[in-house]
Amino acid sequence: MSDELSQTIGRVVPAPENFLDAEKLELARKARRSFMGKALAMGAGVAASAKVVAADGEEAILKMPEHTTGLGLPVVTDGYGKPSKWEANLQRRQSPGLTRVNQASVSFTPLQGLFGIITPSGLHFERHHQGWWDIDPSKHRLMVNGLVKRERVFTMDDLMRLPSVSRIHFIECGANSATEWGNVAVPTVQYSHGMVSCSEFTGVLLSTLLEMCGIDKKKAKYVLAEGADGSSMTRTIDIERAMDDCIVAWGMNGEMLRPENGYPLRLVVPGVQGVSWVKYLRRIEVGDEKYATKDEAVHYIDHMPDGTHRQYTGIQECKSVITTPSGGQTLLDKGFYNVTGLAWSGRGSIKRVDVSTDGGRNWRTARLEGPILDKAFTRFNIDWVWDGKPAILQSRAIDSTGYVQPKINQLRAVRGTRSVYHQNAIQSWLVGANGEVSNVQVY
Numbered sequence: 456m457s458d459e460l461s462q463t464i465g466r467v468v469p470a471p472e473n474f475l476d477a478e479k480l481e482l483a484r485k486a487r488r489s490f491m492g493k494a495l496a497m498g499a500g501v502a503a504s505a506k507v508v509a510a511d512g513e514e515a516i517l518k519m520p521e522h523t524t525g526l527g528l529p530v531v532t533d534g535y536g537k538p539s540k541w542e543a544n545l546q547r548r549q550s551p552g553l554t555r556v557n558q559a560s561v562s563f564t565p566l567q568g569l570f571g572i573i574t575p576s577g578l579h580f581e582r583h584h585q586g587w588w589d590i591d592p593s594k595h596r597l598m599v600n601g602l603v604k605r606e607r608v609f610t611m612d613d614l615m616r617l618p619s620v621s622r623i624h625f626i627e628c629g630a631n632s633a634t635e636w637g638n639v640a641v642p643t644v645q646y647s648h649g650m651v652s653c654s655e656f657t658g659v660l661l662s663t664l665l666e667m668c669g670i671d672k673k674k675a676k677y678v679l680a681e682g683a684d685g686s687s688m689t690r691t692i693d694i695e696r697a698m699d700d701c702i703v704a705w706g707m708n709g710e711m712l713r714p715e716n717g718y719p720l721r722l723v724v725p726g727v728q729g730v731s732w733v734k735y736l737r738r739i740e741v742g743d744e745k746y747a748t749k750d751e752a753v754h755y756i757d758h759m760p761d762g763t764h765r766q767y768t769g770i771q772e773c774k775s776v777i778t779t780p781s782g783g784q785t786l787l788d789k790g791f792y793n794v795t796g797l798a799w800s801g802r803g804s805i806k807r808v809d810v811s812t813d814g815g816r817n818w819r820t821a822r823l824e825g826p827i828l829d830k831a832f833t834r835f836n837i838d839w840v841w842d843g844k845p846a847i848l849q850s851r852a853i854d855s856t857g858y859v860q861p862k863i864n865q866l867r868a869v870r871g872t873r874s875v876y877h878q879n880a881i882q883s884w885l886v887g888a889n890g891e892v893s894n895v896q897v898y
């Protein structure tokens with residue numbers, strides 16, 4: 456590897472700005488072609504790579520730029536720092552026309568541009584059914600009622616005095632990757648997989664609150680969580696899960712939740728589809744077995760091939776995706792690349808990730824980067840030397856239960872193509888001979 460490394464390090468060009476805009480896409484392709492032309496012209500010197508470095512070095516190393524000789528800026532005055540202006544292309548993006556109005560829309564996390572396992576809060580995906588609010592925390596209340604001895608209303612101050620936990624978990628919308636059920640539909644990993652994010656959440660365990668209120672352990676079978684926005688999101692969670700690792704959270708990545716993610720309070724239901732993570736949480740009602748089918752406790756349905764419906768399938772099964780190289784990016788030269796991606800499972804931790812560069816014929820085991828946590832992103836990396844020929848990149852995750860992420864045709868055989876939710880199949884990226892990476896489906 457070190458030999459390959461010293462020879463040539465391939466460069467990855469990011470996807471252009473708005474990848475769903477066909478006109479811009481063509482422009483970006485043209486721009487990249489001319490860029491590649493230049494790169495190739497320079498490539499004459501790649502064999503004698505020392506020459507390239509010297510040519511580059513004159514500008515970037517030998518001539519001292521202003522920032523080396525001049526005075527820099529004073530401390531940031533607006534109090535809250537922002538990313539570098541050079542990173543302006545890294546943004547959440549909406550898919551035009553996905554929903555009728557922006558108040559009931561989705562913005563996707565740019566997974567292709569992130570490192571490690573934490574999603575920066577400003578890039579956490581958004582899913583709103585009725586728009587978002589910036590609720591005054593001093594007026595916000597949480598009620599716990601139903602099958603408890605002491606029904607109670609908590610202020611934010613009350614809650615934040617309680618013993619808290621901080622835990623890293625992924626949240627994935629049940630509809631993530633839904634576009635790919637039938638065929639290839641979207642060009643980039645941001646749109647195919649960007650309805651998942653991973654953060655450190657801080658709050659009080661739901662079990663602590665329920666114990667405080669004197670939950671009726673004999674009768675209680677479900678809790679119903681309700682949000683304070685217009686969508687009146689209510690979702691039931693079975694009592695075992697509620698008493699296990701659910702968090703009534705106010706913190707995200709070391710600060711208060713962002714308004715678009717539920718400020719000042721949201722439910723964290725590790726491993727379970729995003730819809731159960733009720734934002735603007737204002738009520739927890741403890742109920743008996745009848746709550747499983749309560750009208751307002753809407754559950755998503757999976758349409759099975761035999762015409763039946765599958766319900767109460769809230770767990771996000773083991774899944775992974777290569778984030779670089781991924782759709783829309785371009786490899787400028789042959790040579791060494793670090794193939795990297797994310798794996799996660801709603802049932803536990805990631806045990807192994809295999810990577811194929813030949814469409815699933817051969818697999819190699821990737822390096823898992825720590826920490827490897829339950830119901831959280833795990834970052835994987837693997838060395839790859841691209842020989843310049845078309846290649847199909849895939850990743851396959853295996854979780855602590857032994858579950859192996861399925862191929863898309865295996866998943867279709869069981870689930871058909873009429874489902875929206877819970878598409879966790881292996882993703883394939885085609886690296887073309889020209890270095891352009893695109894979304895494909897192979898079996």
Ligand SMILES: Nc1nc2c(c(=O)[nH]1)N[C@H]1C(S)=C(S)[C@@H](COP(=O)(O)O)O[C@H]1N2
Nearest residue numbers: 580581582583584628682716729730732734
């Ligand atoms: N109150 C409320 N909670 C909500 C929603 C909502 O619209 N309102 N959307 C749900 C859905 S479908 C998902 S996928 C997640 C998205 O959380 P995020 O916007 O923080 O990414 O929140 C869930 N909780």
Ligand SMILES: [Mo]
Nearest residue numbers: 628629729730
């Ligand atoms: Mo969702």
